[in-house]
Amino acid sequence: MNEKERKLLAYFLDLASEEFSYHGCNDVCDSVWKDWTLEERRQFVKEYHEWNRDPEEYDENFLHLPDFAIMSFLVDKLTDIKSIRKEKLEELPQLNEHGLKSCPFCGELEWVKVVREGTNRQSCQVRCENCGCFLESNEIGSGWAWNNRKNVQNG
């Protein structure tokens, strides 16, 4: 199995884990552990609790984990797909009614406005009405430079 397939598997396993978490019963059939030694199971459950940040929950005499928890744990073992998904969510820009991103200084979203549309005779200005910062650019139209800015001039 190649890396992309592993990521695909992890993706579906992650979806399934969420789905399973809504089930009334999350018991795992004991037969899945038939090839495992007691030591291996303990190690797995211990690792799970460390991953889950509740190591105090680990009890070497209680090795049952709910199915969705095992799935979710395995997703992280397979790949770091979770952090990739998270990044993707964060990547989605939040835009206001004018199609503009929030202010990089104060975080204001609603009050970011186009002050002046850019043409070949005048510069484009996008301004945050909350903190007063603005971005002046030579773009024709408006919004692109603001939304793709790296640095913003403080006005």
Ligand SMILES: [Zn+2]
């Ligand atoms: Zn601002």
